[in-house]
Amino acid sequence: MSFEREYAIDPDRAALQNAARGERRRQTVLQNGSGQSELSIQSRNFQRSGWRSAVAAALTVCILWPTGADAQTSSDDGILTMQFENDLFGNSDGHFTHGTRLAWMAPENRVPEWVTDAASYVPLFDETASKRVVFSLGQNIYTPDDITARNPDTNDRPYAGWTYIGVGLVSVDGDQLDNLQLDIGIVGPYSLAEDVQKAWHEWFGFARPEGWDSQLRNEPGFVLTYERKWRQWKRFGLIGLDGDLTPHAGASVGNVLTQAATGFTIRLGNDLARNYDYGPPRIRPSLPGSDFFVLGGGFSWYVFAGIEARGVLRNIFLDGNTFRDSASVDKKPFVGDIQAGVAFIIGPARVSYTHTWRSREFETQDDTDQFGALSLSLAF
Secondary structure, rough: OOOHHHHOOHHHHHHHHHHHHHHHHHHHHHOOOOOHHHHHHHHHHHHHHHHHHHHHHHHHHHHHHOOOOOOOEEEEEEEEEHHHHHHHHHOOOOOOEEEEEEEEEEEOOOOOOHHHHOOOOOOOOOOOOOOOEOOOOOOOEEEEOOOOOOOOOOOOOEEEEEEEEEEEEEEEOOOOOEEEEEEEEEEHHHHHHHHHHHHHHHOOOOOOOOOHHHOOOOOEEEEEEEEEEEEEEOOOEEOOOEEEEEEEEEEEOOEEEEEEEEEEOOOOOOOOOOOOOOOOOOOOOOOOOOEEEOOOOOEEEEEEEEEEEEEEEEHHEEEHOOOOOOOOOOOOEEEEEEEEEEEEEOEEEEEEEEEEEEOOOOOOOOOOOOEEEEEEEOOO
C-alpha cells in the first residue's frame, strides 16, 4: 500500500471518529455530576491552583524584599488591615464560603471619649494600659454544599449573608492584650451577599449559585465580643529561634452570635522580642488574632499553630432568623478549630496566610470544613 493511500482522509472514517469524540465528551460531562462543561471544571481547577501560586509568590516576595535595619513602627502610626478568607483554599464551595474585612486601627491613645466611656463599664479593662480604637467594615457569606440546586437541601446549611460595621477598643499592657468589639449590621438580602457571590462566580467562571431565594430574611444584628490574650510563657531559645505560647479566652453576645471560647496559639520564628504581635487577625468566629503589631526594626517571620474550643448558644446562620420563620438546621453546641500558618513582618507591613480546619457545626453536616485566610496590615 502506498504512503498516500494509507494516510488519505476517509470521510466515513473521519465521521465515525468525530462521533466517538463527541460521545466521550458527553460521558465526561455526565461523570462530573453537575452538568458543568469540561472547560468550566478546568477553569475552576486552574483558579484553585492559581490561588496557591499567588500565596507562594506573595510570601516569596516578602522574604526577598529589601529592608532597612532601622524600619520601625511607633505609637504615632495607625494600622490598616485587609483580610480575605475563602473556602477556595480548601478546594470546596460551601458553608463558610467567603469573608472580607477592612479595618483601621488609630494611633495609640487617640481614642474618642465616647469609646472610652463605653469601655469603662467593662471591669476587666486596664485603664492605665495603652489603648487604640479600631473601625472596621466586613462581610461574611454562607451557603449549602450544593449551590447549583434551586431548592436547597433542607438538611444543609442555609444561604445567608452578614454585612457589618464595627468599632473596637484594644488595650495592650506588656504581655496582655484585651479586645472589646461591637459589630452592627444586617443579615439577609440587604447584606448584598447574593450579589457579591454571583458576581465573583461569574468573573472567575465558577458554578452559578441558584438557591439564594431561600436565604435568611432581613434582620438587623449585633455582636458584642470581649477577649483577652496572655503571653506569659515566651522567648525560649530553639536552634537560634524565639517562641511563645499565648492562651486566650473570650465571649460574644448578640442575636447574630452568642458563644464562649478558649484556646491557645504557639509561635516559632526569629526576633519575636522586637517584632511582635498576638497572631494575624481573623474573621469571627475563629481563633482571635489582632490588628495590632509592633515592628522594632529589620525583618521578622514566624510560623504558628493554634486550637480553639467554642460553646455555642446561638448562631443565626444555623438557627435561622430570630423573629421570623426561615431555613435552619440543628447546630452542634460545641465547635472546634485548628489552624496553622506563616506570617512575615517586613518594613511597615505584616502579611500572613492561615489555614483553618473546623469541626462539624450542625447535626446533618457530612464532613468537617477547611478554608484559608490572607491578611495584609500596613503601619503608617
